[in-house]
Amino acid sequence: MPDSTATDAANPPADLTDPADLVGSADPADPGNGTRGSDFARLARRITQAGLLERRPGHYAVRSVLVGAAFAGGWAAFLTIGDSWYQLAVAVLLAAVFAQIGLLAHDLAHRQVFRSRRSSEIAGMLAGNLAIGMSYGWWMDKHTRHHANPNHEDHDPDVSPDFLLWSREQAAQSRGLARFIGRRQAYxxxxxxxxxxxxxxxxxxRALARPVVKRRGVEASLLAAHAILYVGALFTVLSPGKAVAFLLLHQAVFGVYLGCTFAPNHKGMPTLRGEDKLDFLRRQVLTSRNVRGGRMLDAVLGGLNYQIEHHLFPSMPMPNLRRAQPIVRAYCEELGVDYLESGIVDSYAQALRHLHDVGAPLRARAGAPG
Incomplete structure (x- = not known):
């Protein structure tokens, strides 16, 4: 993607520890890079005047109670049903609940729920580490870097070449398993x-051995408690075969749910490399895709279907994203900045077409059908 000549291009501070510290802050006079009057600053004034950065404690209180009740109800059903293959239905139910807890932890990390960093961390570790077995500190560090440079191949960990390849340049440099998978990665x-x-x-x-996790002792203890309670419950209530089947199905559906929540947002959108630079507003808008849908989709995807608004204002409470969308879309039209919104099926189709296109040179080189 070509360099932009926009005037306010700059990276956020390198020592960010919380996504809420990103430039999508509540201060309309400071877009995060020291340039007053930038395109983003003018948009931030409109958003602030509309009151869309204010906390929504009622929403999060109700949402937390509902998700907590579903979590408790799922495990109560597990204990009631006992050693039965009907437990596979419970595994699917709990996978959806785990994903919803993960989405709630996402909002906590962005300080959408609590203004206090300490309160956000405590609630985030209880939701992430203890409830679903995911390190809050590791995920927050990873997600902060993603927000700072979305779809930048050198800085965004979500588009680093691991098993999947996100650009033809990555495909050309791939080796071993990544190259093998890359040929057929859309499928x-x-x-x-x-x-x-x-x-x-x-x-x-693995992150517990690295300094990115600041409270390693606490996080390790909570992760260990989750593993003992989770595995212990499965092998105490179920026979070994059913326990393994429950674990595999539960974790598989959990992974698919989370992946399907995040995949439509950036996959198949422009990627940046090297010294490619965009100002903050364009960096967030041009690399993100919104997904069209009603309030049910908002609940299923945790509001991440408003990815453009979320990336511009990470600390904006989830229920305000829907109200912010017409303001942001109209402003992008004023600036002539492309604002992409797709249906849910089309968003996946775009992402898969992009993955298939990235793998085309590898298939041609291997002599496989194009």
Whole structure:
């Protein structure tokens, strides 16, 4: 993607520890890079005047009670049903509940729920580490870097070449398993998502050895407690075969749910490399895609279907994103900045077409049909 000549291009501070510290702050006079009067600053004034950065404690109180009740109800059903293959239905139910807890932890990390960093961290570790076995500190560090430079291949960990390749440049440099998967990655995308739950747990444990997790002792204790309670419950109530089946199905559906929540937002959108620079507003808007839908979709995706608004204002409470959308879309039209919004099916189709296109040179080189 070509460089932009926009005047306020700058990266956010390198020592960010919380996504809410990103430039989408509540201060309309400071877009985060010291340039007053920038395109983003003018948009931020409109958003602030509309009151859309104010906390929504009632929404989060109700949402937390509902998700907590679903979590308790799911495990109550698990204990009531006992050693039965009907437990596979409970596994699917709890996978959806785990994903909803993950989405709530996402909002906590962005300080959408509490203004206090300490309150956000305590609630985030209880939701992330203890409830679903995902390190809050590791995920927050990773997600902060994503927000700072979305779809930048050198800085965004979500588009780093691991098993999947996100650009033809990555494909040209790929080796081994990544190259093999890259040839057929559009077809393998959803099957690979079944491993994402396991990947989150493994990455969380591995992160405990790195300084990105600041409260390693607390996080390690909570992760260990989750593992003991989770695995202990499965193998105490179920026979070994059913316990393994429950675990595999539960983690697979959990991974697919989370992957399907985040995949439509940036995959298939322009990527940046090297010294490519965009001002903050364009960096967030041009690399993001909104997903069209009603309030049910808002609940299922945790509001991340308003990805453009979320990236511009990370600390904006989830229920305000819907109200911010017409303001942001109209402003982008004023500036002539492309604002992409797709239906849910089309968003996945765009992402899969992009993955298939990235793998085309690898298929041609291997002599496979194009």
């Amino acid at each position: 393998l995308f959803f099957p690979l998502l079944t491993l994402e739950g396991f990947n989150l747990h493994l990455s969380s444990v």
